[in-house]
Amino acid sequence: MKMTKTLLATTALSVAAGAASAQDMADEMTIVSWGGAYQESQVKAYVEPYIANNPDVSVTWDESSAEAVAKLRAQNEAGNLTWDLVDVTAADAMRLCDEGLAMEVDHDEILAPAPDGTPASEDFGDMIVSDCFIPQIAYSYTFGYRTDVDAWNGNTPDEICDVFDLETFPGKRSLEQRPHNNMEWALMCDGVPQEDVYDVLETPEGQDRALAKLDTIKDEVVWWTSGADTPQLLADKEVVFGSTYNGRLFSLIEEQDQPVAMMWDAQSYDLDGWIIPEGLEEDKLARVLDFLYFATDTQRLADQAKYISYGPARQSSAPLVGEHAELGIDMAPHMPTNPENASNAFVMNYVWWADYRDDLDSKFQSWLAR
Amino acid sequence: MSDTTETGPVISADGVPLKKSLRRALRRQKLRALGLIAPLLIFVLIAFVAPILDMLFRSVENQIVSNTLPATVEALQDWDENSGVAPDEPVYKALYFDMFLAAEAKRHTRLGSRLNYEKTGLSSLFRSSGRRVDDLGDDYADAFEDIDPRLTEAGFWFSLMSGEGEKNEDPVASSRRRLSGVADSWLFGEVGFAPSQEITQLLPETTRAYSEFAVFTALVDEDVVAEEDPWEAVYVALALDLANADLSSYSGPGIETLRMAQENLGNLPIVPFKDFFEDIDDDWVDPEYWQTIAVFSPSYTSGYFLNSVDLQKTADGIEVRPENQRIYMMLFQRTMFMSLMITGSCILLGYPVAWILANLPMRTANLLMILVLLPFWTSLLVRTSAWKVMLQQQGVINDTLVWLGLVDDASRLVMINNQFGTIVAMTHILLPFMILPLYSVMQTIPPSYLRAAKSLGATNWTAFWRVYFPQSVPGIGAGSILVFILSIGYYITPEIVGGTTGVFISNRIAYHISSSLNWGLAAALGTILLAVVLILYWAYDKIVGIDNVKLG
Numbered sequence: 022m023k024m025t026k027t028l029l030a031t032t033a034l035s036v037a038a039g040a041a042s043a044q045d046m047a048d049e050m051t052i053v054s055w056g057g058a059y060q061e062s063q064v065k066a067y068v069e070p071y072i073a074n075n076p077d078v079s080v081t082w083d084e085s086s087a088e089a090v091a092k093l094r095a096q097n098e099a100g101n102l103t104w105d106l107v108d109v110t111a112a113d114a115m116r117l118c119d120e121g122l123a124m125e126v127d128h129d130e131i132l133a134p135a136p137d138g139t140p141a142s143e144d145f146g147d148m149i150v151s152d153c154f155i156p157q158i159a160y161s162y163t164f165g166y167r168t169d170v171d172a173w174n175g176n177t178p179d180e181i182c183d184v185f186d187l188e189t190f191p192g193k194r195s196l197e198q199r200p201h202n203n204m205e206w207a208l209m210c211d212g213v214p215q216e217d218v219y220d221v222l223e224t225p226e227g228q229d230r231a232l233a234k235l236d237t238i239k240d241e242v243v244w245w246t247s248g249a250d251t252p253q254l255l256a257d258k259e260v261v262f263g264s265t266y267n268g269r270l271f272s273l274i275e276e277q278d279q280p281v282a283m284m285w286d287a288q289s290y291d292l293d294g295w296i297i298p299e300g301l302e303e304d305k306l307a308r309v310l311d312f313l314y315f316a317t318d319t320q321r322l323a324d325q326a327k328y329i330s331y332g333p334a335r336q337s338s339a340p341l342v343g344e345h346a347e348l349g350i351d352m353a354p355h356m357p358t359n360p361e362n363a364s365n366a367f368v369m370n371y372v373w374w375a376d377y378r379d380d381l382d383s384k385f386q387s388w389l390a391r
Numbered sequence: 392m393s394d395t396t397e398t399g400p401v402i403s404a405d406g407v408p409l410k411k412s413l414r415r416a417l418r419r420q421k422l423r424a425l426g427l428i429a430p431l432l433i434f435v436l437i438a439f440v441a442p443i444l445d446m447l448f449r450s451v452e453n454q455i456v457s458n459t460l461p462a463t464v465e466a467l468q469d470w471d472e473n474s475g476v477a478p479d480e481p482v483y484k485a486l487y488f489d490m491f492l493a494a495e496a497k498r499h500t501r502l503g504s505r506l507n508y509e510k511t512g513l514s515s516l517f518r519s520s521g522r523r524v525d526d527l528g529d530d531y532a533d534a535f536e537d538i539d540p541r542l543t544e545a546g547f548w549f550s551l552m553s554g555e556g557e558k559n560e561d562p563v564a565s566s567r568r569r570l571s572g573v574a575d576s577w578l579f580g581e582v583g584f585a586p587s588q589e590i591t592q593l594l595p596e597t598t599r600a601y602s603e604f605a606v607f608t609a610l611v612d613e614d615v616v617a618e619e620d621p622w623e624a625v626y627v628a629l630a631l632d633l634a635n636a637d638l639s640s641y642s643g644p645g646i647e648t649l650r651m652a653q654e655n656l657g658n659l660p661i662v663p664f665k666d667f668f669e670d671i672d673d674d675w676v677d678p679e680y681w682q683t684i685a686v687f688s689p690s691y692t693s694g695y696f697l698n699s700v701d702l703q704k705t706a707d708g709i710e711v712r713p714e715n716q717r718i719y720m721m722l723f724q725r726t727m728f729m730s731l732m733i734t735g736s737c738i739l740l741g742y743p744v745a746w747i748l749a750n751l752p753m754r755t756a757n758l759l760m761i762l763v764l765l766p767f768w769t770s771l772l773v774r775t776s777a778w779k780v781m782l783q784q785q786g787v788i789n790d791t792l793v794w795l796g797l798v799d800d801a802s803r804l805v806m807i808n809n810q811f812g813t814i815v816a817m818t819h820i821l822l823p824f825m826i827l828p829l830y831s832v833m834q835t836i837p838p839s840y841l842r843a844a845k846s847l848g849a850t851n852w853t854a855f856w857r858v859y860f861p862q863s864v865p866g867i868g869a870g871s872i873l874v875f876i877l878s879i880g881y882y883i884t885p886e887i888v889g890g891t892t893g894v895f896i897s898n899r900i901a902y903h904i905s906s907s908l909n910w911g912l913a914a915a916l917g918t919i920l921l922a923v924v925l926i927l928y929w930a931y932d933k934i935v936g937i938d939n940v941k942l943g
Contacts, residue, residue, distance in 0.1 A: 123501070375504075387716055
């Protein structure tokens with residue numbers, strides 16, 4: 022490493038000052054992401070174009086985003102950082118920032134402004150939920166249902182409380198095996214207005230109330246832990262109703278042509294984006310910043326929507342969202358941020374969950390086991 | 392020859408007593424043997440024993456509280472946890488300086504997440520307070536600037552604090568210790584600052600705060616102390632010092648400015664620290680939050696172990712957790728019960744198979760053996776996923792039953808995402824571990840024994856039960872230990888087919904390692920699991936005797 026650094030330094034000295042900046046950047050980058058269709062959309066939308074511009078750069082992928090927080094903590098304790106750029110959910114970005122494992126960034130300084138000159142921090146707006154977080158996409162947890170259930174007598178579910186209505190919509194449902202979202206949905210269907218959900222959930226009575234509501238369907242629930250579970254269960258007819266990431270449902274419905282439809286009511290928004298690990302070496306950091314500037318600009322984020330139905334985090338990207346790269350269908354109606362889909366959406370409160378996850382999780386797990 | 396042996400010790404050819412020579416040869420042999428296994432030994436020590444010990448250590452380690460808030464923890468000693476009222480001003484003063492430093496080092500949120508395991512709300516309390524803790528000092532700094540603009544200049548502060556005459560190295564040394572604790576690694580390097588003896592006595596709080604700033608600036612930010620504006624906390628400390636410092640006899644640099652500041656002390660927006668923290672968040676004057684901090688302030692805690700048996704540590708001592716939060720005892724019991732079920736079904740299924748294998752001619756036995764080993768060599772995930780396809784409600788078994796008319800289409804059997812699914816899949820996966828030791832033990836039982844028993848008039852059953860079975864018990868023992876210990880720590884299969892009622896304690900450990908990040912609790916649960924296995928092994932040794940176990 023030191024050797025290459027010295028070499029780089031000497032070459033940098035020998036060439037003109039202007040070219041020196043490109044010489045100081047590392048040629049290798051290890052990017053951590055989620056694998057699957059999502060990572061593919063990143064490759065197509067900005068990693069391949071970036072490499073086309075910088076042929077010397079090689080990118081190594083690590084599909085470890087699901088365990089990113091634990092692994093970064095372990096790398097930090099061992100003093101051996103092997104990642105350069107990590108794709109995480111907003112909640113994880115916040116935890117990494119809290120633990121001092123992610124680097125705080127000045128969004129306006131390191132990110133490109135919108136084409137009309139709006140600074141990045143305004144273009145991303147509320148999506149910047151943490152000083153360490155560089156947003157890419159907005160996705161949502163929402164429900165898909167089978168369209169060929171005879172027992173429903175032609176009714177189709179169109180609101181969240183239909184999930185709890187076993188009489189009109191009998192059959193198994195799949196829900197995620199953690200309290201997040203489920204508790205919120207349960208309270209909403211127990212008559213709590215959306216804006217009061219977290220206030221009610223803060224009290225032990227509110228928590229019991231949410232669990233009591235979930236109790237009414239508990240026997241009919243299959244609990245999922247991985248994002249691929251619900252699409253699989255729906256395709257296998259194991260469940261008739263199921264929550265998962267909207268992009269997974271999109272590919273189930275549009276790409277695999279299964280008799281499944283989306284129910285957007287009360288979809289829960291979540292964000293996904295980059296963090297830079299704290300303590301990167303200078304040349305690596307320079308490369309990562311160079312890549313980020315490119316990969317999070319307005320056009321690149323809009324391009325990503327060609328490959329997956331997640332909404333670009335920049336406001337300026339929305340008008341540029343076009344058609345699916347292979348299917349040729351218009352992507353805008355499939356975005357969680359599309360006004361028609363977003364009429365009753367809510368944003369999961371990360372800060373609130375950061376406080377209550379330990380407490381509620383033990384209650385939820387104990388409830389599940391009963 | 393015979394006349395020498397009786398008088399002195401036996402001498403070897405080179406003149407050394409034989410006994411000594413022999414001992415030397417043996418030692419050499421031992422060292423050579425040790426040298427041969429050294430690579431393995433070192434590997435095991437580094438890759439296996441050390442991580443386990445490190446993990447076990449985490450289950451009691453709790454230094455983060457006393458490292459991050461040392462002064463607060465000390466001040467809290469004087470507070471009565473059961474008094475029902477919040478602590479007094481000195482605690483809040485200590486908290487302010489501790490918190491300021493922690494926020495600069497970005498460690499306050501880490502402490503918040505640690506304490507949030509014990510009391511909900513502490514995570515956001517620390518996060519929001521860390522953000523606001525600058526505000527107090529900002530007000531002071533502005534007021535000092537109005538008195539004399541020089542008071543906010545980096546260079547002025549450096550010469551003021553350096554003073555004249557004899558230096559005092561203690562404040563910098565203790566700040567280095569303090570900051571190394573917060574940063575969790577020793578800070579090396581030259582600070583380039585030392586206060587004078589006089590200034591240390593004159594302005595003790597300010598000296599401490601400025602030394603901390605100097606160490607942090609020089610060693611963490613790697614900047615030059617004399618060129619950086621001091622932290623906001625330094626102004627707060629100066630205001631505290633000036634309130635009771637006697638400046639009349641001091642004549643070092645900056646004394647006029649100091650005097651002027653002291654005269655105008657009334658212009659400072661001085662607020663009690665307690666009010667400041669109450670203003671940030673009411674929770675800071677809630678004694679319950681302070682109880683949690685006090686209870687978890689020692690460097691070592693039994694808290695994780697108590698949590699892992701559904702107890703909790705409170706100011707009043709150890710209490711049972713509320714019923715709706717109890718989970719671990721039940722999981723331990725379930726893990727034991729299901730592991731026993733799996734071991735039992737492995738014996739039931741594996742015994743006849745092993746018997747057939749042992750009694751067939753070699754050629755056929757080998758062919759059948761491959762059938763036993765083939766699934767053993769297949770990926771664990773593939774086998775588990777295959778069971779999913781088999782057992783689910785729209786799966787192969789249910790479809791067949793519905794087709795045969797044995798089960799109504801509307802009431803298909805639920806065979807997965809419950810204990811049944813886990814037991815079936817794990818029995819299949821662990822079966823080879825039962826069959827192989829059984830087979831190797833049975834092979835050593837001569838068939839002539841059974842024939843002899845029968846020729847002496849025993850029925851088939853008696854011959855088997857009285858003659859054959861007792862001889863196969865060592866195989867059952869070995870297989871049971873293998874299967875039971877493997878299944879007690881199994882993770883992937885229960886995760887995939889176990890649903891909510893068929894998961895093991897290991898799934899919870901994995902959750903705490905990778906998801907909730909409560910590594911202390913995960914370590915405690917793991918330690919208990921390890922202890923249970925060792926106790927069972929010991930009990931087995933006492934009852935059956937480990938010598939009776941034959942692996943082949």
